[in-house]
Amino acid sequence: MNYFSDLTWQESIKDAIDILIVTYIIYHLILLVRGTRAVQLLKGILVLVVIWAASTWFDLYTLKWLMNQMFTFGVLAVFIIFQPELRRALEQLGRGKLFGRTTADEEEFSREIGEIIKAVNYLSRGKIGALIVFERNTGLNEYKESGIPTQSVITSELLINIFIPNTPLHDGAIIIQEHRIAAAACYLPLSENPFISKELGTRHRAAIGISEVGDAVSVVVSEETGQISLAINGQVVRGINEESLISKLYEELSPSTAHKDKKTPFWKLRGGRKNG
Template structure:
């Protein structure tokens, strides 16, 4: 047993353990970042290649092992070239997240988001400034974020109001909020074709309901004609909300007392799903 441990960890077991922990941390961060992007499928493919390389080397399949080795060697260069924008964004997000952890205040980010949304919606409602704001939940909204203008900015009520000022470049379309940041503005959302929607509701409401039919996002609407505030969650529409009702609905759908703890649990679940999804998909795709 001691000899096996010496062979595995070497003469400096603490350094070897630290080395393994660092590698696992890097893999963990890659999975966390990729869970909402097309890079997740790429990581699964890389994992399969590494597993195949390990088994081919263990069994002694020299030709396959050599081919996989060449694929891995040149594949790293190809991935850097093909995914250069994603890699740059990942590094930016990593630096930003580390900075947030060291400088963040004790205030719950959900509470700050609710305050900014409430302030901006009430301001625009009073002045009949049309607005459409979607907040990403579990289902990723990258498909719709890509249709707009990328902002990746902090959320403030002033910025939200300025975006929807009439005749400005970004006022037409939806603002999408992801991970407590404004991901993009002037985004296109899918229009609902439901015949149950009242005829007096316009394109903004149809877009909000359309997004609610295909995702679990929360969408906020300010009517340009009446100034009425509405909220769509899934395919349910809450219309003509006053200040108290608006605050109550925002708290119901957005407030999270344990935001950081829930995020860590979700990240752990994503790692579990990453290693099991290939096995599950093999059995599940047969019925499609």
Template sequence: MFNDLIDIIKTIRINDIVDIAIIAYVMYKFIIVIRKTRAEQLLKGLVVLIVVTKLSEWLQLRTVNYLLKNAMTVGVIALLIVFQPELRRALESLGRSEFFRKNFFIINDDMKDIKEVLGEVCDAVQFLSRSKIGALIVIERKTGLNEFIETGIFMDSKISSELLINTFIPNTPLHDGAVIIRGDRIMAAGCFLPLTDSQNLSTELGTRHRAAIGVTEVSDALAIIVSEETGTISLAQNGRISRHLDIKTLREVLISMFKAKENKAASWLKWGNKHAD
């Protein structure tokens, strides 16, 4: 038996190792994409269906097996429809990989320039938080947000804290939507965003928070939320939300992200999630 194992190992080529590594990586990325989504439960149901189909075949339950096999044939098309959001996220994740890396957050690499732009955003967020004025600010990164920009009022204005504050003043035409920022420009206000379908969120989270999570599920954007009930500052990224951030923490998280210090940003977000309700 040991000799047979040695013979098998000798037949393994470099191509086989690469082949296995690629499949393992794809499966790993697939699991990451569907984790804690509706697709995870659907996948479990699919596994059960496959097992039941095989059992019906072994037990010679011909009618049951016939129906299940036909259901599986139709199910391939159904799966493409059901898994459409997850497939879209997987393809977008591939497009944002290092191989295709191109940073669309158009700010000079000078730390001073980055701090100036993000400083305007944070100053506005601080005022809105203290005044308990609800706000949703989305910062575009590599994934374009034109489809959401088109749902709002086009502005293409230079960022300033005063303009951001005035946009969210209650009972004004643009206060009830999202502001989308690209580079150092406010592209549009009053934008409509997709709501998350996640069932694992706190009941305290309202439409703004769900919209913020939703847009970060379909893109790599960052979304800053100010609660109008409590003034709480939250940050959403990659379909996850960190709540109860102070302005200092928010500023450092944003700067670290746009300076490509991903490990530092992740630690701040982990801290935020740990202190979330």
């Protein structure tokens, strides 16, 4: 009570600013791990904290001793477990991007989509299998590290050359991250959805699988039919036409439309059919 009675308006403003800054930092740290497996680990840590609090409250000596030992070594374990997220945060901090998403100029983004569409159409005509994954909010670093790092500018010629059969990088997926071809020949998790059509092979299951574990967008070219497919949120539309593909990529990935509330229902895309 004395604290509030002795509080001056200058101290009130200072405390309010202090709280806002801490809230802002916590909010962006939550955004950093949102949609990653770190969320589940944080839930596990929260359960341990609750158990420790209960053992202290009820004075359960053995359980409290055990929890204290776990917390003693837990700090080191946290650094090991959250190493990918911590590294990502430090990288973004070093680039000055921790508190904001990287956004590309609309003209540059249009160029990138044009290059991707040009490459996908070429691969489709030649029935050359391809899998291109676009990172969004959920980080794909663990999958990127399974491939060969490239950090290359997006060009149709490079995309085509990567997927040409019998070349070192053709087997696997390309991950596009921060408007660069971050890595090629990446291994992705396969979807275990039992309702996926038996016609779909490993490439399509990988496209669906990566869209199930996060919010990535995947474009697939079938090696058997040359058919182009698009996978988002665990669903895939097969045989999508060029117009619908461009429209959906703009809708999901464009810096100016990334936060729109209303989006085209995925199953209503023209020129394709829903599967999975």
